[in-house]
Amino acid sequence: MIENRPASLLADPAYSILPKLPMKVDWTSVPELIRVATLDLGGVQPVTKAMSEAAGGTLQDKPSEGEVELFRKRGTTFQLISIVLSCVPAGRVDDVLQVRPFAMTLIPASKRDKVQETTIDLVAKLDLDAWLATEPMYAGYDPFTGDWRLSGNLPGYMGGEQKGYLDEMGFVIDQFFLATELAEDDEVLTMDLKMPSDQMKVRYEKHRRKLFFTPFKQVEARRVWGAETPIELFVIQALAKENLHPACQMLIMSDGATFPSWYHLWNDVEFRHTDGLVTEADLFFEKERVAVFCDGGHHTRAKQKAKDAAITEKLAALGIRSVRIPGDEIRTGLAKAIARVKEVLGQ
Structure with a gap:
């Protein structure tokens, strides 16, 4: 839990009450570069030239038969990664709560405190869109330490006014399957982040790959963007x-x-x-x-x-x-x- 909250914030009774739904994310607080760099984080990641060739060119979130065969032959396993937003309230518009993100985090799926890994055959069968429609989230979540109390679904926690802090609710906005290893000759396909120099572009992209595409060795939250303290x-x-x-x-x-x-x-x-x-x-x-x-x-x-x-x-x-x-x-x-x-x- 986030500690040492200022008395001036706690003096507002609404500050420590979870607001009522419905809720809408105001994306204007998330810089365009961050939004663009996370738009393609669906399906199997990272996207490689070998995947594109196996799929026959066009890649979808659900792996093609060619991709399934590629990863089946390799024996690749995958970690299911959730992209989680932490937000602060920003008023209501037409009785809909507006929230503004202040942090973005990655959290791996886990069981009994171990990161879960799965095969490409299960990846091809899972329907992430149906799961995301249930509005999964993490409660009692501190994005600065990466600790959370439990996971569940949003309607079950914000169905009515109750004690709690909105900034300790982690909203799962998307998920992807992260390959735990790549072939030595795999060429990772990336987008142009439009940096002002080649030097900055290389270093920015290197850091981005480390954040998004390094497999998790333990159950933890990995900070991507936002307030640092x-x-x-x-x-x-x-x-x-x-x-x-x-x-x-x-x-x-x-x-x-x-x-x-x-x-x-x-x-x-x-x-x-x-x-x-x-x-x-x-x-x-x-x-x-x-x-x-x-x-x-x-x-x-x-x-x-x-x-x-x-x-x-x-x-x-x-x-x-x-x-x-x-x-x-x-x-x-x-x-x-x-x-x-x-x-x-x-x-």
Whole structure:
């Protein structure tokens, strides 16, 4: 469970009550690059040239006879992976609850605390669309630690108002079958993510493959995109109450361009030295050109303070204003922190 929630959020009785259905996901908070890069995550993954040739060209979510034969001969096994969204409420429209994602996660199917693996013959028989229609979800889910209490179906948990936090409900939006191994000569087919340089494209794609296509060795949640810490989530929730909805985890380039970041991409030392990369903002208001940083305890150190000041100066030269919020202020003085963000936004 997500702990140390600010008192200012808990003071709102509705904050700790699960809202009533129906519900609709507002995808505008998910950057286009993230949406595009997950659109093709259906059926068997990763898609390879050998699969395309076995299928006769066109690939569907349900494997063709040619693909079934290919994987049967290889003896390949598959893990069923769920794509899970964690969301915050964003009001109602025509009595339909609008929710905005703040994190995307992958969770493997499991039994008795072990990742389940299946053969291509079972993959060909399963009807994932029918299962997804039951609205599967994870309850008591903490996307930051990857822990959850149990799995079930959405109507059973949100059929009426009851105690709980919407941000601890993980909604399964799609599923795919991940091959546990590939042939040495398999060529993985990928889409063009339209990065600004070949160097960045290679490193971005390498990180994407690692996130999506590395088989799971244990039952866990793998973060793909979104807020990296609970303090960022608390700021997102407080801003949502003011009808302010920044993007999460934005890479800012030296020419002022911005690109969404896969989870922990900025922590990759090799990627961080990509030409033209300035920083990663925890939250970013694109129209207003305002970057918000939710600073943990290590930002109080002198060396880190100097780095932060240098980044603020570089962003200012690009016409991007910065707001740095210490973690302690988020936990104990969140209202004051939000007021500072609104002031910089000109509200």
